[in-house]
Amino acid sequence: MISWRKHYKRGLIAIYVLLSTSASIYAQGDAKNGEKLFKANCTACHALDKQLVGPALGGVVDRLKKEQNLDTDWIRKWVKDNKALRASGDKYANEVFAKFNKTEMLAFPNLSDKDIDDILEYTTNPPAPEPAADAATASDTNSVAALEMAQKQSTNSKVILISLIAIGGLLLWLLLKLRQLVKLQQTEELAGLNATRAVSFGDMYRKYSYIGKGVLVVLGIFAAYGIWNWLMWVGVYKGYKPEQPIYFSHKIHAGENKIDCQLCHSSAKYGKVSEVPSMNVCMNCHKMISEYKGKYIEPGKDKAFYDGEIQKIYSAVGWDPASQQYTGKTQPVEWTRIHNMPDFVYFNHAQHVVAGENAIITSFNKKNPEAKIDVVCKACHGQIDTMNVVQMANDFTMGWCIECHRTTEVDMTNGYNKEYFKNLHDKLKKQYGSGTKVTVAAIGGLECGKCHY
Incomplete structure (x- = not known):
């Protein structure tokens, strides 16, 4: 009896050691903190469920243990160096x-x-997503919304009915007035008055x-003037925004x-x-970004739409995301030019x-204090970082262009400009006073040959 108890205790101790060892392999960390670290350091090359530049990392601890008999110490060494x-x-x-192309x-x-x-x-036990809204609450919300919609439709119906009655009354009043006019036209007094009036356009014109x-x-x-104004706007396409083959x-990209x-x-x-960037420029990032994970979603679009557009890039350059290799089968992209x-x-x-x-940034911000720019591109191309299309x-x-040349001052804080335009600046001071500024127009910005050659 004592021998049996002794073996029983040893068995319990062995089971405890086994469970604690297993826990040390699979549950040593904080999955939520691990998720933050994974997204900050690993997502450029790895995903949990598919291969990117590197292998899929979902269940990597268990996989290495079963296939290679390697523990977390080996993984730590690999990650650190x-x-x-x-x-x-x-x-x-x-x-x-x-295996991964060195x-x-x-x-x-x-x-x-x-x-x-x-x-x-995190790779072993990813945290569960946030629970969806309670079904009962959602149902109540839908019921309230349906009731409000029904009340709104009832109110609209009443308004439409009242409007139709008012229109019918107006038409009846017009009909009565027309009958009175017809009777009035049949009087002798009106007939005599009509005889003295012009009865044709020719008579009216001669008179x-x-x-x-x-x-x-x-x-x-x-x-x-209309023809001249129309001719002046030929070739001006402000607001032109064509659809592109890849959204x-x-x-x-520039804003978010x-x-x-x-x-x-x-x-x-x-x-x-x-130039229009080549597709290889897109692949510098999208070789590792195969799906959209941003928070911003344009109204009318969804994540699936953006993921589909990324797949169009892969089709154009012949990229196979599964094997992480180029297939050699490319498809030219026919972009529609906007600025020409x-x-x-x-x-x-x-x-x-x-x-x-x-000079351009300073001049633009002086003229447009409510829409200041931080990069020179925006002076001509607008707030490009806010445009979806x-x-x-x-x-x-x-x-x-001429108006810009007349109002934009040359950057005289630039050492080269300050020395190169010194004599010109002195000449302008003598001619127009000490407060004069060196604008682009003053250094030849209005000469025809500068832009037309």
Whole structure:
């Protein structure tokens, strides 16, 4: 009897040790904190449920234990410095490196053992999503909404009925008045009056010819002005915002995510033309971002819509997100151009973005204190970081450009400009007074040959 109890106690101790060991593997961390750390450090290359640049990490602790007999100590070493682990000759570390095209994972020596355990707990037991609203509450809300809608429809019906009755009464009154006019026309007094009046347009024109000629002259002037005004707006497409083959929201990219304009439009700073970015530029980010996880959703759109547009990028460049490789099958994207300078006009982006950046921003903010800008691009292209669909924000006429040249002062705090335009500044002071400013117009900004060559 004593021997049996002894074995029983030993069995309980063994079971306790086994359970505590299992718990140390699977429940060592804080899953909620692990979720924050995972999103901050891992989501660029990893997801829980699918392969991105690196493998899917859902259940990675259990998977490594079963397949490779590796514990969390190995994972900690890999996360903190996978390069050192590979250099030590670790077989599995080198196998993983080779399997994923020798793409070296970033080292995270800043993560403590507890941080890594929290992340592993998140990959093992992700926190459940926030519970949906109570069904009964939702039902009550729907019932109230339905009742309000029914009351509103009843009120609308009454208004429509009263309006129809009022219109019917008005028509009846008009009918009675017409009958009175017909009776009045049949009197002798009215017949005599009609005999003295003009009965045709010709008679009317001969009687009042001087008035008619004056009216024709006025109409002719208005017609000429209308034609001239119409001709002046040929080629002006302010507000033009065509649909593109792949939906691209500048509000999400430049507004919500604060991506610098010149990251995509790199030639705007040092080139004459600001080019349409190639699809490879898109893939710099979307190679690792295969679905939309942002908080902002445009009215009328949903997450599935944005995910579908990302898939269009993959189809265009021939990218297989499952294998993380290019297939070689590409499809050209026919973008619709929005801003298109005429061939007879010279415009250099670099001249404005580099040399004129401070001057343009300062001038614009003085003239538009309620809509200050922080980047020079917005002076011409509008508040681009608030646009879901890009549109032409200004007229882009010659008059619009000339007005800007007349009011924009040259940046004289720039050492080069201060020295180069010193003599010009002194000359303008003598000619117009000490308060004069050096504008773009003063340095040749109104010369025809500057823009038309």
